[in-house]
Amino acid sequence: MKHLILGTAGHIDHGKTSLVKALTGIDTDRLKEEKARGITIELGFAHLELPGDIRFGIVDVPGHERFVRAMVAGVGGMDLVMLVIAADEGVMPQTREHLEICQLLGVKKGLVVLTKSDMVDEEWLGLVGEEVRDYLAGSFLAEAPIIPVSSRSGAGLDALKEALVRLAAEVEEKRHDGPFRLPVDRVFTVTGFGTVVTGTLLSGEIRVGDEVELLPAGLACRVRGIQAHGAKADKGQAGQRLAVNLQGVEHTEVVRGDVVVPKGLYHPTRAVDVRLDYLKSAPRQLKHRSTLRLHSATYEVAAKVILIDRDTLLPGDTAHVQLRLAKPVLLLPGDPFVLRTYSPQATLGGGIVLDPAPPRRRRRSAEALELLRAIEAGSEADKIRLLISTSLLSGLSLDDMVSRTGMAAKRIEAALASLLSAGEVLQVVREPRIFLGKEAFDTLKTALMAELENFLRDNPMKDGIGKEELKSRIPRRSDPRFFGPLLAALEKEGKAVSERDIIKLPGRKGEATVDQAGLQARIEAALLKGGMEPPTIRELCDRLGCGEKQLLEHLNLLAREGRAAKIKSDIFYAPQPLAAIREKLITHLKSRGEINPPDFRELTGLSRKFMIPLLEYFDQEKLTIRVGDKRVLRKG
Numbered sequence: 027m028k029h030l031i032l033g034t035a036g037h038i039d040h041g042k043t044s045l046v047k048a049l050t051g052i053d054t055d056r057l058k059e060e061k062a063r064g065i066t067i068e069l070g071f072a073h074l075e076l077p078g079d080i081r082f083g084i085v086d087v088p089g090h091e092r093f094v095r096a097m098v099a100g101v102g103g104m105d106l107v108m109l110v111i112a113a114d115e116g117v118m119p120q121t122r123e124h125l126e127i128c129q130l131l132g133v134k135k136g137l138v139v140l141t142k143s144d145m146v147d148e149e150w151l152g153l154v155g156e157e158v159r160d161y162l163a164g165s166f167l168a169e170a171p172i173i174p175v176s177s178r179s180g181a182g183l184d185a186l187k188e189a190l191v192r193l194a195a196e197v198e199e200k201r202h203d204g205p206f207r208l209p210v211d212r213v214f215t216v217t218g219f220g221t222v223v224t225g226t227l228l229s230g231e232i233r234v235g236d237e238v239e240l241l242p243a244g245l246a247c248r249v250r251g252i253q254a255h256g257a258k259a260d261k262g263q264a265g266q267r268l269a270v271n272l273q274g275v276e277h278t279e280v281v282r283g284d285v286v287v288p289k290g291l292y293h294p295t296r297a298v299d300v301r302l303d304y305l306k307s308a309p310r311q312l313k314h315r316s317t318l319r320l321h322s323a324t325y326e327v328a329a330k331v332i333l334i335d336r337d338t339l340l341p342g343d344t345a346h347v348q349l350r351l352a353k354p355v356l357l358l359p360g361d362p363f364v365l366r367t368y369s370p371q372a373t374l375g376g377g378i379v380l381d382p383a384p385p386r387r388r389r390r391s392a393e394a395l396e397l398l399r400a401i402e403a404g405s406e407a408d409k410i411r412l413l414i415s416t417s418l419l420s421g422l423s424l425d426d427m428v429s430r431t432g433m434a435a436k437r438i439e440a441a442l443a444s445l446l447s448a449g450e451v452l453q454v455v456r457e458p459r460i461f462l463g464k465e466a467f468d469t470l471k472t473a474l475m476a477e478l479e480n481f482l483r484d485n486p487m488k489d490g491i492g493k494e495e496l497k498s499r500i501p502r503r504s505d506p507r508f509f510g511p512l513l514a515a516l517e518k519e520g521k522a523v524s525e526r527d528i529i530k531l532p533g534r535k536g537e538a539t540v541d542q543a544g545l546q547a548r549i550e551a552a553l554l555k556g557g558m559e560p561p562t563i564r565e566l567c568d569r570l571g572c573g574e575k576q577l578l579e580h581l582n583l584l585a586r587e588g589r590a591a592k593i594k595s596d597i598f599y600a601p602q603p604l605a606a607i608r609e610k611l612i613t614h615l616k617s618r619g620e621i622n623p624p625d626f627r628e629l630t631g632l633s634r635k636f637m638i639p640l641l642e643y644f645d646q647e648k649l650t651i652r653v654g655d656k657r658v659l660r661k662g
């Protein structure tokens with residue numbers, strides 16, 4: 027069964043609703059006001075099965091110029107359109123506007139129905155047919171069939187159905203893979219069931235039991251039941267008209283324009299980069315920062331037009347622009363939209379979304395424009411590569427890619443596979459899977475090498491930098507989780523070596539210069555001279571005439587080489603006096619079994635300043651173990 031959405035379009039009173047009724051037997055004008063006034067106000071829905079296993083969901087739109095807003099919402103999911111033109115009136119203003127809207131919103135195919143054929147004679151019908159054919163030149167309906175029909179007598183209906191079957195074979199069904207998206211066009215309550223929303227499923231499949239979310243508000247709810255074309259179903263698929271019963275949300279919380287999507291996947295956006303086709307029929311030029319109304323799917327929102335590469339847009343121009351939206355909405359790459367004004371009411375243009383998460387800059391560089399052109403023209407792999415490369419140093423997860431493109435994860439993975447094997451992108455985190463562009467990866471490697479080199483220049487005494495230290499120096503716009511693969515790559519290229527937790531430059535060793543060697547010898551001598559009560563850092567600085575940072579660096583180096591012992595961050599001993607204290611302590615503990623601080627003071631004659639740190643040092647060295655306020659020898 028092929029599921030397609032067939033819509034009407036055309037001027038008021040040209041017979042759209044009558045045509046749908048003649049085709050399906052369903053009167054789509056349900057409202058009292060519609061019946062009383064004899065015009066359509068809201069979207070109407072019907073369905074039609076035709077030979078060849080074709081099932082059409084039908085959307086009937088209003089023709090009145092004041093209801094173009096509702097009409098646009100109906101065009102959102104249309105696969106095929108029937109442009110309805112009354113034979114006695116011919117092409118009228120909303121015939122034109124509706125055709126433009128269908129074209130801008132990317133309706134691929136359709137046909138023209140010359141209605142009310144019973145009201146004119148053959149000759150007139152021929153003339154109108156020619157006029158219509160001329161009018162269609164250059165539009166997506168230029169070659170479309172033009173079929174005279176009388177909804178009153180039924181003449182021409184069979185020919186229309188045959189033409190619809192032929193057209194249906196030429197269009198592709200909407201994509202069943204990828205996350206589902208259901209823009210809401212109606213909301214109501216059903217006693218005993220609660221909130222029901224209706225809409226055309228634009229992609230994917232939705233099932234009873236699915237955890238879903240209503241955007242942009244982010245209301246979480248659950249699918250309790252589904253009806254497809256009026257019959258109960260377990261699931262709905264792309265291209266079907268659905269009524270979905272939602273649990274966990276009040277009908278007053280939902281409005282037309284909301285979108286039902288899988289929970290937690292998509293993020294509404296307030297700025298999009300788009301390709302904008304500014305209509306030839308637009309009444310005036312469009313200035314930078316003009317505010318218009320954007321219509322897409324079933325919602326509309328105020329949008330400020332940021333012209334990227336020019337100051338004004340002339341009728342007939344096409345340009346890449348950024349749209350800043352008054353409130354967040356869900357837009358994905360490839361989504362069509364139209365832009366309208368309300369005083370006076372007119373459709374000015376439209377186009378497709380290229381990047382729903384662009385950098386928020388006023389004007390953009392030539393490279394950025396280049397990028398938008400490439401996004402527009404490229405293959406799926408190109409698009410994924412561009413998406414990753416525009417994420418710069420922060421990388422992009424697979425989930426991000428799904429939510430930014432609406433593409434199925436499988437298709438993204440296929441694109442990634444070719445990019446990975448070509449070396450154009452790299453996977454930098456396994457769980458969740460995060461990818462970086464090759465250029466960003468190289469930039470980060472260079473940044474880390476610079477950090478390593480700078481550190482060693484500032485700390486000439488050191489052999490290398492601590493792993494954690496270097497990791498913390500990854501640029502903030504990036505992610506410390508990328509450190510592992512970056513270091514591995516640097517090591518593989520022979521640019522860095524890691525030994526345990528220290529990362530070094532190959533072949534470089536922290537060395538003291540002659541002068542510094544002299545200073546070290548003097549530090550050693552001063553410590554030795556201090557004996558059991560060595561000089562403090564401050565005293566050493568004064569005595570040796572050096573800075574505290576430099577001194578500590580030397581002391582730490584001496585400690586690493588076993589030429590001094592570090593008791594505490596600011597207490598260092600020469601090895602000999604420390605060994606003597608240690609001997610005394612061991613002898614005492616062997617004979618007495620334990621020692622407390624007063625005993626230790628008596629034993630060594632040390633002041634409290636040295637005594638406590640020493641006791642703690644021996645604990646740390648695992649010579650002693652603390653039991654209450656006493657120390658005993660550690661066994662083994």
Ligand SMILES: Nc1nc2c(ncn2[C@@H]2O[C@H](COP(=O)(O)OP(=O)(O)OP(=O)(O)O)[C@@H](O)[C@H]2O)c(=O)[nH]1
Pocket residue numbers: 036037038039040041042043044045064065066067087088089090141142143144145175176177178179
């Ligand atoms: N003689 C004749 N009258 C028709 C035909 N189709 C529609 N009409 C009449 O034209 C009028 C308008 O028809 P609708 O079907 O309501 O027109 P519409 O295009 O749906 O109008 P809106 O939805 O308001 O834009 C009605 O009075 C219909 O009875 C037809 O084939 N022959």
Ligand SMILES: [Mg+2]
Pocket residue numbers: 042043044065066086087088089
């Ligand atoms: Mg109607």
